[in-house]
Amino acid sequence: MRGNSVGLEVRSLTKVFGRGDGVRAVSDLSFRVEPGRVTGFLGPNGSGKTTTLRCLLGLVSPTSGETLVGGHPYRELHDPLHTVGAALEASGFHPGRTARGHLSVVAASAGIPRTRVTEVLELVGLAEAGHRKVGGFSLGMRQRLSLATALLGDPAVLILDEPANGLDPEGIAWLRNFLRSLAAEGRTVLVSSHVLSEVQLTVDDVVIIRKGELVSYGSLDALSSGMNARVIVRSPDSIRLAESISQQASTSVTTDTTGALLITGMTAAEIGALAFAQNVMLHELHTEEHDLEAVFLELTSSEGGGA
Amino acid sequence: MNALRAEFRKVLTTRLVLWLLGFSVAFTALNVLLMVYLVPTNGRIVDSEQLLQIPAYVNSIVASCANASVFVLIIGIIGMTGEYRHMTITATFLASPRRAPVMVAKAVAYAVIGAIFGIVNFIISLSLATITLAGKEHAAIVASESLQTLGGVILGFAIYAILGVAVGSLIRNQVAALIIALVFVFLIQPLLSTFVDWTTAWLPGGALDAAMNMTYRQGEATSGLLSAWAGGLLLIGYAIVLGAIASITTLKRDIT
Numbered sequence: 001m002r003g004n005s006v007g008l009e010v011r012s013l014t015k016v017f018g019r020g021d022g023v024r025a026v027s028d029l030s031f032r033v034e035p036g037r038v039t040g041f042l043g044p045n046g047s048g049k050t051t052t053l054r055c056l057l058g059l060v061s062p063t064s065g066e067t068l069v070g071g072h073p074y075r076e077l078h079d080p081l082h083t084v085g086a087a088l089e090a091s092g093f094h095p096g097r098t099a100r101g102h103l104s105v106v107a108a109s110a111g112i113p114r115t116r117v118t119e120v121l122e123l124v125g126l127a128e129a130g131h132r133k134v135g136g137f138s139l140g141m142r143q144r145l146s147l148a149t150a151l152l153g154d155p156a157v158l159i160l161d162e163p164a165n166g167l168d169p170e171g172i173a174w175l176r177n178f179l180r181s182l183a184a185e186g187r188t189v190l191v192s193s194h195v196l197s198e199v200q201l202t203v204d205d206v207v208i209i210r211k212g213e214l215v216s217y218g219s220l221d222a223l224s225s226g227m228n229a230r231v232i233v234r235s236p237d238s239i240r241l242a243e244s245i246s247q248q249a250s251t252s253v254t255t256d257t258t259g260a261l262l263i264t265g266m267t268a269a270e271i272g273a274l275a276f277a278q279n280v281m282l283h284e285l286h287t288e289e290h291d292l293e294a295v296f297l298e299l300t301s302s303e304g305g306g307a
Numbered sequence: 308m309n310a311l312r313a314e315f316r317k318v319l320t321t322r323l324v325l326w327l328l329g330f331s332v333a334f335t336a337l338n339v340l341l342m343v344y345l346v347p348t349n350g351r352i353v354d355s356e357q358l359l360q361i362p363a364y365v366n367s368i369v370a371s372c373a374n375a376s377v378f379v380l381i382i383g384i385i386g387m388t389g390e391y392r393h394m395t396i397t398a399t400f401l402a403s404p405r406r407a408p409v410m411v412a413k414a415v416a417y418a419v420i421g422a423i424f425g426i427v428n429f430i431i432s433l434s435l436a437t438i439t440l441a442g443k444e445h446a447a448i449v450a451s452e453s454l455q456t457l458g459g460v461i462l463g464f465a466i467y468a469i470l471g472v473a474v475g476s477l478i479r480n481q482v483a484a485l486i487i488a489l490v491f492v493f494l495i496q497p498l499l500s501t502f503v504d505w506t507t508a509w510l511p512g513g514a515l516d517a518a519m520n521m522t523y524r525q526g527e528a529t530s531g532l533l534s535a536w537a538g539g540l541l542l543i544g545y546a547i548v549l550g551a552i553a554s555i556t557t558l559k560r561d562i563t
Contacts, residue, residue: 017561051563058404059397059562075404086401092394094321101320105395109313109402149398 005035005186006070006083006156008056013065015051015212025051026212028065033190033205035156038183040203040220041192044300048212049192050088053161057086069157081110085150086159092146095135099126099145102134103152112152120148125174139166147175157188164198176202196296210300224292231268233261233275234284241280245271260284310403314416317395323385328424331378335428338371339435343443358526359445362452367523368436369448370456372428373515376467377492379421383471384488386417388481396562410476410554414469421468425460452520455535459519466542470511473546473553508533514541 015026026048033039043049054060056067058074069077069084077083093102103117121130124144129137134145143166150158158179164172179202183189193199196206206223208216216223235241238261242253251265263271268287275282318324343359358364390396403409433453440448471488478484492512500507507513508531516522517538522529533541 017563054561054563057401059400061559061561077404080404081402084401088397089394092397094317094389094393094395096321096323098320101316105313105316105320106398106402108316109309109399111309 007035008033009068011066014063016063029214031207031217035188036186037204038179038189038202039205040199041207043209045194047209081153084157085155087146087150088161093134098131098133100130106149120151124148159190161192197293208299215299230288231263235282237280310409310412314412327378327382331375332431335372335375335431338374339432342368343439362446364523365446366452367521369433369453370519370521372432373519373521375428379424379464379467380471383417383468384475384484387472387475388484391479392481406558413472417468417472418465421464422461425464429457429460456520462539463515463518466546469546473549476553476557514538
């Protein structure tokens with residue numbers, strides 16, 4: 001674990017672009033991001049994620065409210081790159097500069113030695129491509145270079161905007177393990193995405209926004225436990241089983257086209273015990289994976305209600 | 308200091324600066340050759356042999372590297388607008404969230420680069436003028452005059468680079484900034500000079516000519532130029548005013 005953990009805090013953040021009744025990108029948004037955990041910052045495109053991150057990083061001035069990094073506004077940090085590493089967009093490179101050149105510019109601006117440039121290139125798997133111009137990089141390589149830039153200062157906080165964009169499945173798996181290991185070291189990791197399934201296996205906590213407003217905030221477990229889990233059962237004696245299950249309080253049983261029973265209101269263990277007690281043979285008994293993506297879509301669709 | 312080192316590294320990690328230095332040197336060489344051999348005369352019939360006898364004309368050949376100032380303006384504009392065009396300004400302000408020191412570092416870095424451009428181009432024009440004039444009958448190249456030209460080119464080119472940075476932070480669209488700057492230098496400024504005579508001395512081009520001792524254009528002595536000192540001060544004034552406006556807008560701007 002790292003010695004000094006640094007959390008993030010967004011307090012009643014509102015940002016309106018333009019004068020008067022401009023575009024309200026973020027509206028009275030509040031949440032905290034805890035050290036040692038990976039937090040997913042989720043919402044559809046245009047929901048205000050990037051604006052919020054840019055406010056956190058002092059690039060955009062809030063209309064009202066404030067954003068804090070370890071209790072201080074970003075612009076007042078003494079050593080910003082050693083505190084926060086951010087990868088905001090894959091396009092933030094001069095195409096004529098080499099990967100190494102790009103990193104050495106950023107390193108110079110924070111007094112980071114050139115040896116660290118080699119280290120981060122190796123860390124993200126770009127050691128071979130360091131001498132090549134960024135203009136010839138694929139989107140996946142740019143993402144890796146963005147990540148390398150964020151890691152230059154060995155920061156306590158990582159803020160990554162859509163880091164999985166353009167990565168192949170292997171790259172996504174690599175990123176997942178990498179972010180998990182960074183959080184395990186006690187770092188604060190905030191990852192934005194417009195697809196929950198992309199980060200579902202990576203994040204501990206979620207902050208979900210829609211049209212600049214908070215719709216859900218808490219641990220991923222809390223989000224999924226709010227749903228009715230379905231248990232799928234196959235049995236040669238399914239009719240008898242269905243009857244005894246439907247006699248239990250607050251359960252529902254339906255049969256799908258293949259003859260399997262879809263049960264809500266009971267856990268798989270309870271159903272197994274019931275079948276055992278009734279001498280019903282079971283061929284299959286499993287709990288359906290939570291379809292978090294469906295929850296996410298419902299929360300963030302334009303008609304969807306708040307949470 | 309870190310911000311300043313980063314600015315130099317930004318310039319040195321792309322090839323642009325070398326290309327522009329090459330172009331500027333070629334342009335200066337062309338200017339010297341034209342003034343020595345062709346004597347641009349604006350259509351009038353001038354005895355070129357006679358012109359070469361005029362000390363001020365000969366000094367203006369040495370000072371003709373002043374025309375390469377446009378390349379320094381361009382490098383400042385591209386350096387600043389490139390940050391917005393490629394969104395590297397995000398990384399810049401993430402590393403140095405206090406923006407005023409960044410703007411100062413950029414101005415200082417480009418001033419140094421401008422001054423180096425000035426010195427290189429001065430060396431080219433002085434040596435090429437010396438070589439090409441050797442076979443001709445001409446007024447002497449006066450060392451003290453050339454020294455004043457050197458001082459003027461260092462100050463003037465440093466200021467032009469800062470002006471480029473300032474223009475680039477006010478007009479963030481690279482193409483638009485370049486077009487506006489070039490239209491000003493090659494169209495608006497000459498037109499104003501031609502039709503409203505007194506403006507010549509007060510425009511940036513006239514101030515640079517004064518500071519550099521560049522007193523002959525189109526084979527004719529420029530009338531009404533300020534003194535070298537006044538020209539230099541006027542250039543500094545332009546840099547302070549334009550730089551202040553550019554800094555104030557950049558400090559408040561949302562980087563999206």
